[in-house]
Amino acid sequence: LAKTTQPISMDSYEGQEVNITCSHNNIATNDYITWYQQFPSQGPRFIIQGYKTKVTNEVASLFIPADRKSSTLSLPRVSLSDTAVYYCLVGDMDTGFQKLVFGTGTRLLVSP
């Protein structure tokens, strides 16, 4: 599985847009990119998944450049409740995410 690198932590204020970038230089052709959110003492929750270009849902957008060696999770107008750890995962389409390895993630702190 492709190794991912994310910033350890980020700080923001309520109402701002937050962009968290993940590097995955050795991403394979069949790999998808998935982001999860985890609150303290809770299980991770799926946010968004994409393969290329841009994906948007009701909570976030995912930007993937043409070379797919990185991706950016964009959270519009964050609130205090967006304080959490965000994980970027890259997995193989053929075998699925059987061996999903969550790295240390990015700890986002949103302040008033």
Add this chain to the structure above:
Amino acid sequence: DSGVTQTPKHLITATGQRVTLRCSPRSGDLSVYWYQQSLDQGLQFLIQYYNGEERAKGNILERFSAQQFPDLHSELNLSSLELGDSALYFCASSAGQPNEKLFFGSGTQLSVL
């Protein structure tokens, strides 16, 4: 609510003991995953089952074992417990198809004293 049920929520035991963690997947999901998360650490994949069969194995210790039963619930058995086994243990489920999102339970907090 993810639909994945884990019991118990908390477990306190002593070194050398054996415990069993239980997971009921979402209705209709065939695949169950187990993860371990130590304090301030990322989630470490332990093992995956699909429809009763082991599908993938991560860095699961030999002291740990798991199984998935015909009704699709799964159990993770931890034996000869050590202090370092103290962690949050999460179960996740999916239908088992490639690239599907995982639904995680609320975890079992294991404390080994």
